[in-house]
Amino acid sequence: MERRYFDYAATTPVDPGVLEEMLPYFKDSFGNPSSIYSYGREAKKAVEEARSKIANLIGADSKEIFFTAGGSEADNWAIKGIAMKLKDKGNHIITSKIEHHAVLHVCQYLEKHGFEVTYLPVDENGFINLKDLKNSITNKTILISIMFANNEIGTIQPVKEIGEIAKEHNIYFHTDAVQALGNTKINVNDMNIDLMSMSSHKIYGPKGVGALYIKKGVKIDPFIHGGAQERRKRAGTENVPGIVGFGKAAEIASNSLEEHIKRTVKLRDKLITGILENIDYVRLNGDPIKRLPGNVNVSIEFVEGEALLLNLDMIGVSASSGSACTSGSLDPSHVLLAIGLPHEIAHGSLRLTIGRYTKEKDIDYVIEELPKIVDKLRAMSPLYEKVKGGDK
Numbered sequence: 298m299e300r301r302y303f304d305y306a307a308t309t310p311v312d313p314g315v316l317e318e319m320l321p322y323f324k325d326s327f328g329n330p331s332s333i334y335s336y337g338r339e340a341k342k343a344v345e346e347a348r349s350k351i352a353n354l355i356g357a358d359s360k361e362i363f364f365t366a367g368g369s370e371a372d373n374w375a376i377k378g379i380a381m382k383l384k385d386k387g388n389h390i391i392t393s394k395i396e397h398h399a400v401l402h403v404c405q406y407l408e409k410h411g412f413e414v415t416y417l418p419v420d421e422n423g424f425i426n427l428k429d430l431k432n433s434i435t436n437k438t439i440l441i442s443i444m445f446a447n448n449e450i451g452t453i454q455p456v457k458e459i460g461e462i463a464k465e466h467n468i469y470f471h472t473d474a475v476q477a478l479g480n481t482k483i484n485v486n487d488m489n490i491d492l493m494s495m496s497s498h499k500i501y502g503p504k505g506v507g508a509l510y511i512k513k514g515v516k517i518d519p520f521i522h523g524g525a526q527e528r529r530k531r532a533g534t535e536n537v538p539g540i541v542g543f544g545k546a547a548e549i550a551s552n553s554l555e556e557h558i559k560r561t562v563k564l565r566d567k568l569i570t571g572i573l574e575n576i577d578y579v580r581l582n583g584d585p586i587k588r589l590p591g592n593v594n595v596s597i598e599f600v601e602g603e604a605l606l607l608n609l610d611m612i613g614v615s616a617s618s619g620s621a622c623t624s625g626s627l628d629p630s631h632v633l634l635a636i637g638l639p640h641e642i643a644h645g646s647l648r649l650t651i652g653r654y655t656k657e658k659d660i661d662y663v664i665e666e667l668p669k670i671v672d673k674l675r676a677m678s679p680l681y682e683k684v685k686g687g688d689k
């Protein structure tokens with residue numbers, strides 16, 4: 298059976314060009330970048346080239362890019378590192394209710410250690426309110442952490458405006474841009490971003506590598522203590538092949554960004570229209586316009602998300618009913634609850650995310666097959682039968 302991958306927000310396949318670029322660093326060029334002989338210098342050079350490719354993708358200087366072991370580590374570092382560094386200045390952090398768990402759980406942890414956190418609500422499309430943000434700032438606020446784009450519903454926040462507010466108040470602004478990277482234009486200087494989390498495996502690079510952008514002059518504690526790697530801020534021998542792969546993935550993303558967005562948005566909108574037109578009692582979650590190019594998230598009433606996923610898997614379609622990290626849990630997603638969905642509707646949610654290797658025929662296949670699955674599942678729902686009966 299042909300498999301069709303619709304979960305690009307969970308992870309992406311490694312681009313063949315990325316893999317090719319990585320291979321020498323497992324073999325002949327295996328040196329430790331800290332060593333002074335030629336093996337080491339070769340590895341060091343590759344790491345620095347990758348650093349400048351990532352800087353280039355986001356309009357930063359390469360000295361502002363610090364490699365980590367992924368997006369979660371970058372989020373942890375940004376928030377704990379600022380909290381520890383500035384704890385004498387203030388103990389208040391502002392974030393939102395729809396952050397990734399790598400931000401939310403760090404904030405909850407800090408609350409146990411004397412910090413106060415404001416979790417801003419979002420509207421029905423998933424946007425924070427800028428007035429709420431301004432009103433929640435106190436003289437103890439040391440950090441605003443608001444994600445660039447949401448991994449479940451795809452909503453893209455007004456990042457530049459958030460950055461302006463943070464700047465006016467002299468507060469650091471961190472954004473989790475793991476989903477936005479390579480999917481929307483990012484310029485850290487234009488957008489007044491002080492710290493930004495990135496991950497390689499969401500942009501066709503290898504897993505287990507990411508980066509934190511730290512604007513020049515930002516005061517932050519190191520995250521991993523040890524050797525002098527990453528300008529003494531993140532110890533540990535560099536993941537050279539991973540970093541090289543991440544760099545290549547960033548270079549490909551830079552070179553094809555506009556074309557990628559155009560192509561993906563077209564496929565996404567075809568899929569959204571196809572689902573909304575062919576299934577009744579369905580709603581699109583997230584903003585219809587300001588959303589990630591590859592994100593489709595719908596709630597289908599009178600069906601269970603888990604049942605949808607299993608039935609889609611049986612026909613070779615890999616999708617998600619929430620964020621990858623929480624599938625397996627019975628609670629509806631915190632993001633869908635935050636946009637005001639009742640529990641029973643949140644439970645019938647389906648996320649289909651598309652990307653570089655999605656073909657139009659894959660979209661057509663889902664538009665054709667999903668309504669059949671929904672019909673089959675609804676035929677077993679007494680509630681649906683009752684509602685349909687009432688319609689007649």
Ligand SMILES: *Cc1c(COP(=O)(O)O)cnc(C)c1O
Nearest residue numbers: 367368369397399448475476496
């Ligand atoms: C995937 C993801 C992360 C975690 O990144 P990892 O590299 O998997 O640790 C963090 N934030 C968002 C928004 C994500 O989508």
